[in-house]
Amino acid sequence: MNPLTSHFFSHSLEFLQQQYSAFFEQPIIQVFLQNPEHMKILTETLDSPSSHNICHLNETFKIFYYRAKVYKYMCSLIYFFSVDFDKRVRKQRERYRMVLDATPSDAVGMIDRVGNYDVQLEKMGETNDLSSHISDEEMIKALEKLTAKQNLVLTMVFSYGLSNKEIAAYFHESPQNISSIRKQALMKLRKHYMDEVYNRKEKSHCG
Amino acid sequence: MDKKLSKEELVDLIDSLNPKIKKSLKNTNYQDRNDLEQEIKLKIIESYEKIAAIEAPNFEEFLAQFLTKQK
CATH class of the missing domain: 1.10.10.10 (Winged helix-like DNA-binding domain superfamily/Winged helix DNA-binding domain)
Structure with missing residues (x-):
């Protein structure tokens, strides 16, 4: 066990909260301890700092931290991807504008149809x-x-x-x-x- | 409980992130919103390997890291 942390587990929760107040103010620790189940694990570990208890605490925290990281990752992914996507679509539109007078090899150009009277189109336009x-x-x-x-x-x-x-x-x-x-x-x-x-x-x- | 995310959990995760996805749709024209929604979900699923490779410290490691940083 790490000598730095072994010192930590030999005190009561109240004492730790005073001594290591900066540690308990860490956002990840605060949110972790908001869950009563996690709080229970921590107090149990402090009551009897056996290697089994510490291991349990370690694992629970690791899973929790991992989830938090994944969420953070996904949220930024969603945000930045949506911004990128919009830029890409805009660029695409800018580059490939709808061209009315270009003639596709086998059909009449779109521009010839614009002036014509088309019942269906007229209805829609109206x-x-x-x-x-x-x-x-x-x-x-x-x-x-x-x-x-x-x-x-x-x-x-x-x-x-x-x-x-x-x-x-x-x-x-x-x-x-x-x-x-x-x-x-x-x-x-x-x-x-x-x-x-x-x-x-x-x-x-x-x- | 396995530390790493299973594929089923990933799908649940996407569901739980749905409000966030819906909000991000406002970044684009409303004609493109359905496309974007689909692409975001696809992108998340594609990034499965990356998500699985994220490393997190356990409680002691985090504490030790914090204490050494403070000194």
């Missing part, structure tokens, strides 16, 4: 506002309650995938304003939906 994408009746009612501008902003966000900044440039307003309009519109929708749909359902369940 009604690209949000209510045409929604089949839920209550939601359509809720959308009708919005002001024209709120509706337009939501359409731009969800149908065309524009960012706050782009919409702000269109209206000559600040992105913060667009953000608040969007937030308010969503809140209105949510409120309407909660009031009409959920409350009614609850009532009908209660009889």
